[in-house]
Amino acid sequence: MQQVKLPCDPYNIIITGVGGQGNVMASRILGNMLSRKGLSVTIGETFGASQRGGSVMSHLRVSEGSSWSPQIPRGHGHLVISLEPTEAMRVLATYGNPDIKVLCNTRSIHAIGVISGEQQYPDLADIKSWVAELSEAAWFMDATEKAMELGNPILGNIMMIGAAAGIGELPLDREDFQAAIAENLTADKQELNLKAYDMGVGMVQGAACFMPRNTPPSSTDNAYS
C-alpha cells in the first residue's frame, strides 16, 4: 500500500443531498476508495424515517491515524459534495469556514413547502453567488441532467464522486473506484457507473463550472480571513 498524504488530518468531507439521491451509496464508495489507500475512514450518517424527503448528510473523516468521531464539529468541513444546491447552503451554515471547498450539483429538488407555495425556492444564480462567497472555491455542474443522458438520474451521485476526484484534492484513483463498485454492483452496472465517474472527472476540468471566492458586496478585501 502506497504512502499517501492528506491536505490536513483529519480531512473532513460532507456529502449532502435529499433522501433518495444516493447519498449513502456515494459516501460508502468514497469511503471505500480512501480506505483502499490505507487511510483510516470514519463515516457518520443517518437514514430511516427521518430521511423521507428530508435533508441527508454523510460525514467522512479521513485520517492517517485512527477513527474520528462520526460527526464533524461545527465549522470544520474541508470539502462539501452537494447533490442539491440549497443543501450546500444548509451545510455551509453549520460546517462552513473560509477555507472550505464546494462541489455542487445544480439540479433542484423542491421541498413540499415549496411545492405547496408556502416557501420560496431561491434562484440558482443567487445560490451560486452565496456559495462562492462562503467558500474558497466552488464548482457547479448539472450532474443530474448529464446522468439522465446516461439513462438514470441516480447516477448523478457517481458523477459527483468523479468530480471530487477531478479537483485533485484527495488521493482518489479510478482503479480504487472500480474496485469499490466491484464489491456492490453487477458487471453491466459497473460499466455505466464507470462512465458516470469519468464524466464527473471531466466536468471539473474546464473553467466553465469553477467559481473562485467572491467577496461580499460590503467589503473590499476578504472579510473572513
Added chain:
Amino acid sequence: MSAIIEGAAGTRHLLMGNEAIARGALEAGVAVVAGYPGTPSSEIIETLARVSGQQNVYVEWSVNEKVAMEVAAAGSFAGLRSMCVMKQNGVNVGSDFLLHLAITGTRGGMVLVPCDDPGALSSANEGESRHFARMLEIPLLEPADFQEAKDMIKWAFELSEEIQNVVMVRSVTRLSHASGNVVFGQLPDVEKKAFFEHEGHLLDSVKGPMSSLPVVLKHGRQQEKLKQVIAEFEISSFNAYSGPRAPELLVITGSACYLYSQEAIRLLGVEDRVGLLKLGTTWPLPPKVMEKYLGTTGQILVVEEVIPFLEENVKIMAAELGSKIGPKTFFGKREGYLPQTGEMNSDHVTAALSKILSVAYEAVPQAYSVRAGELSDAGAPGRGLTFCAGCPHRASFWTIHNTLQLDGRQGFVCGDIGCYSMAILPTGFNTLKTLHAMGSGLGLASGFGKLGQFGMKQPIVAVVGDSTFFHAALPALINAVHHRADITLVVLDNSGTAMTGFQSHPGLPVDASGSEAPAIDVAKVCEAMGATVKTSDPFDPGKTQQTLLELFEIKGLKVLVLKQMCALSPEKKAQKMFEVSVDEKVCLGQACGCNQLCTRIFKCPGLNWDKEHLVSRIDEVICVGCGMCASICPSGAIRKKEVA
C-alpha cells in the same frame, strides 16, 4: 456483503457498526439470531441472514421483540450461542420475559444487542435500554468504536457463559449506522449441537428445568455471579485512560461519546490538563478502576447520552469511596453543563470543557458565522418530512381524511409506528390524532370505541401497517372484537416492513434468509375473529371512500385492508405503472376552482407548480408513475397512460 465472511483474519475492512457487530457474532460462533426490524438496529440481522446458510446460523425476523428474546433463549437453553437484536423500545417489549430470564440464567452464551437512538433521529422516542441492565442486574457493555463493536460482542459471549446469564451490549445510532475500519479475527470451526437438558433437579442450573423458581434463591445466585462480572471488569482492556497523571479535570465517558470527548479535548488543546477515562464496561462499575482514577483529581465531567445514567452510577461510587478519594466536584447533566435531551456531539463537549476550564473557543471567525447564517435563511428553506413520491400512504390518508370530512361527525384516526406515523404531519393531511407505540392506535381505538355509553358519536378509525399488525395489534384486535368496540381498522398493507428496509414478516411468503415460508393472511385472521372485512386499492380513491362510508354504518369491529406495494420496493422501482403528464390546455391553474389542489394540498414530491405558466407540472426525475394525482385532478388535466 460476503466480505463479512470472506475476509481473512488480520485483514482490515471498512464496516458499518452493525456489520462489525454481525462479524463479532460470527467470530464467536453464534448459532441462533432473532430480532425485530427497527432503526438503527436492522442491518445486524440483515447481514447475518445473508450468510446464514454458509455459516450454519439460524436467523429470523421474529414477530416481535419478546418472541425474539424467547427464540434466542431457546437456543441458549439448548447449549448454543444466541443473540437477540432490536432498537431501544424493543427491550421494553421483551422486558417481561427478560425479567424472568435474568433470574433463571442461561446456558449457551446469550447476548442482547439493543441499538438506542439518542436524538430520536429515526424514532418516536429517545428512550434508553441501559436502565434495563441495572434494573435486571445484567452486565452492560458499550463499544466506543467499530473495532470494539466487533471485539466486545465476541467477549460478551464468553462472559455470558462464564456467569450463565444474559449480557447486554448497547449500541447507538452514531455507531450502528456509522462506518469505520475493523481488523477481522478468526472465524471458528465449531460443532453446533442442540440438546436441552431438563431431567435434573429444579435447582440444577446445568441439567435441571429452566425457571426463575425459587425466586429468592435464584436471585441470590444471580447477584453472586455479578461479583465475577466485577472482577472481569476490573481488568478489562475496554476500560482505558489517557492523559496526565494528576489532571485538573477527569472526563468519564463511553460509547460514541468517547470519540466526541477525545475530539473536544484536541480542539481546545487541553491534552495536558484533562484526563479521559473511557469505560467500556458501564454496569456494574468496577470499584478499583473507579477508585484509581477518581482519586487523581477533584473535578469530574461525565459525558454520555441521553439521561445521566453513568453520571449517577459514578456519583454513587464516589459516595461509597468517599473516605478514600475525598470530596469531588461534578460537572455534568444534573449540573447543567451538558444537555439531558438529544444526542451528544463534540460541540457540546467543547462548550462544557471551555466553560469549566475557562478556555475561549471560536470554531470559525464570527463574521463568517453571521454571514453564513443570514445567507442560509434564504438559501436553505427547510424540508418538511413527506411521504415519498407514489407512496400508497399518501393516497390512503387522502381518502380517509376526505371520508371523515364528508361524514361530518368529527371522526378521528389513531395511529402507531411506521412510515404512516407521518400522517400526523401535513404530508398525511394531519389525519392522525394519536401516535404512540406499535399497535397502540388499535388499543386506543378499542377504548374510544366503548365510549358510546357516555355520548361519544365520533367515528373512530385506527390504522396499522402490515408488519405492525402481527407485531402488536393482534391482542388489541381481539380485545376490540370481544368487547364489541365500534371502530374501523384500516390495515395499510404495503407488503413489507417498508420503513426499515423491506424485512420479511409473517404476512409474506418468505423468511429472513429468503426461503419460502407460509404467509398469514391479514384479512382471513380478522374474519376468523368475527370482524367485517373489506379490501380496496388505495390508488382507487372512489371505491375506497365508498367502502369506508359503508363500513362506518356497521356496528362492531370493521376492517378495511388497503393493499398497495411500497413505492420504494424493488418490484415497484423496476417499472412505472403509468406515464403521467399534465395537459397544459386543460389545467386551469389558479383559475380552476380546485385552487391548485394537486400541489397545494396533495403535494406529492413528483408534482411542481410552474410559476411562470401557472400550471402544474410532473417532475420526471421524481415521479414514479402511481397515477394517483390523475385521480384527484377535478378538471382531468393530469393524464395517466399505462406503461406497456
